[in-house]
Amino acid sequence: MIAFFIDADNLCAPSWVEEAFHKLEVGEGRVAVRRAYGSAEKLKGLADVLRSRHIRPFVNLALSKNTTDVALAVDAMDLSYQTPRPTVIAVGSGDADFVPLVLRLRERGFRMVCVSEQGKMAPEAVHAYDHVILVGQEHAVEAPQSPAAELQKLEPPPAKPPAARTVAKKVPAKKAVAKKAPAKKVAAKKAKPAAKKSVGxxxxxxxxxxxxxxxxxxxxxxxxxxxxxxxxxxxxxxxxxxxxxxxxxxxxxxxxxxxxxxxxxxxxxxxxx
Known part of the structure; x- marks a missing residue:
C-alpha cells in the first residue's frame, strides 16, 4: 500500500500533482492513501485535481507561522502505526524540514519517496529518501551553436592543390563561392542578436x-x-x-x-x- 502526503504550500500546481500521481503509479504502484495539506487558498487552487484524483484535503489553521509541515508529519507518523500499514510513504515536498520525519520512518522499514518540483529540492534532503521524483520539468531547449561553428559550416571545403594547379578555369568559380561566404557570415551575425533579444x-x-x-x-x-x-x-x-x-x-x-x-x-x- 502506498500513502501520498502532499504539502500543498509547496507542490501547489495542479499539473505537478497530476504528474506526481502518474509517476508514482508507474514506478511504485497504486496510491491508496491520498492527502493534501495546506491553506484554504492553496487547496482551492488544487480543487480540480483533488476531485479528479480523489485526494482528501486537510485545511491548515491560518496562523502567523506556517504549520502545514507539522500537520503533515503528525498524520504520517499516525498512519505508520495503523493496521494495515503502508509499505511506501511519499512526501510531496522537497523541503529539508521533513528530513527528521523521513529518517524516522526509514528506520521503521518504510520505503520513502520524495516528489518535488524541479529546482525546489533541497540538496541536503536528497539522500534521506530512497527515491526522488521531480515534476514540472520544462523541455530542454536545444542550445544554439557557436558563431564559429556556424561559420565553419559556411566555409567552402579547401581545394586540393593538384586540382587548383591543373584546372586553371575553375579558379574563378572558387573565388565566386568564397565571395558568397562573407554574405552568409554577416547574415548569421545579424540573426544572432535578434535571437538574444527574444529571451527575457x-x-x-x-x-x-x-x-x-x-x-x-x-x-x-x-x-x-x-x-x-x-x-x-x-x-x-x-x-x-x-x-x-x-x-x-x-x-x-x-x-x-x-x-x-x-x-x-x-x-x-x-x-x-
Missing part, C-alpha cells in the same frame, strides 16, 4: 503593478509560493519561458522579498508604508 525582453518592462495584478494574493503581504507566483506570471505573459524569476524580483528590492535568500521558494510583497 519582457522582464525589463514588467512593473510592480503588473505583477500584483497577475498574482493578487501577494497584496496581503504574506509569503507566497514562488512556484505558484511564477506560474501566474507565465500565464500573464509577464515572464518569458527561459527567464529567471528571481532576477525579475531582485529588480524591485523595496517591493519584494525572496525567502530564504540563498535558495528561495517563497516570495513576499512589501507594501508601501
Amino acid at each position: 525582453d519582457a522582464a525589463g518592462k514588467v512593473t510592480v503593478a503588473q505583477i500584483l495584478n497577475a498574482a493578487s494574493s501577494l497584496r496581503a503581504g504574506q509569503p507566497q509560493s514562488l512556484g505558484e507566483v511564477v506560474k501566474l506570471l507565465h500565464d500573464a505573459k509577464l515572464l518569458g519561458k527561459n527567464a529567471t524569476s528571481t532576477k525579475l524580483f531582485k529588480k524591485f528590492p523595496f517591493h519584494f522579498e525572496l525567502l530564504p535568500p540563498k535558495q528561495p521558494n517563497q516570495i513576499r510583497y512589501i507594501p508601501s508604508p
Whole structure:
C-alpha cells in the first residue's frame, strides 16, 4: 500500500500533482492513501485535481507561522502505526524540514519517496529518501551553436592543390563561392542578436503593478509560493519561458522579498508604508 502526503504550500500546481500521481503509479504502484495539506487558498487552487484524483484535503489553521509541515508529519507518523500499514510513504515536498520525519520512518522499514518540483529540492534532503521524483520539468531547449561553428559550416571545403594547379578555369568559380561566404557570415551575425533579444525582453518592462495584478494574493503581504507566483506570471505573459524569476524580483528590492535568500521558494510583497 502506498500513502501520498502532499504539502500543498509547496507542490501547489495542479499539473505537478497530476504528474506526481502518474509517476508514482508507474514506478511504485497504486496510491491508496491520498492527502493534501495546506491553506484554504492553496487547496482551492488544487480543487480540480483533488476531485479528479480523489485526494482528501486537510485545511491548515491560518496562523502567523506556517504549520502545514507539522500537520503533515503528525498524520504520517499516525498512519505508520495503523493496521494495515503502508509499505511506501511519499512526501510531496522537497523541503529539508521533513528530513527528521523521513529518517524516522526509514528506520521503521518504510520505503520513502520524495516528489518535488524541479529546482525546489533541497540538496541536503536528497539522500534521506530512497527515491526522488521531480515534476514540472520544462523541455530542454536545444542550445544554439557557436558563431564559429556556424561559420565553419559556411566555409567552402579547401581545394586540393593538384586540382587548383591543373584546372586553371575553375579558379574563378572558387573565388565566386568564397565571395558568397562573407554574405552568409554577416547574415548569421545579424540573426544572432535578434535571437538574444527574444529571451527575457519582457522582464525589463514588467512593473510592480503588473505583477500584483497577475498574482493578487501577494497584496496581503504574506509569503507566497514562488512556484505558484511564477506560474501566474507565465500565464500573464509577464515572464518569458527561459527567464529567471528571481532576477525579475531582485529588480524591485523595496517591493519584494525572496525567502530564504540563498535558495528561495517563497516570495513576499512589501507594501508601501
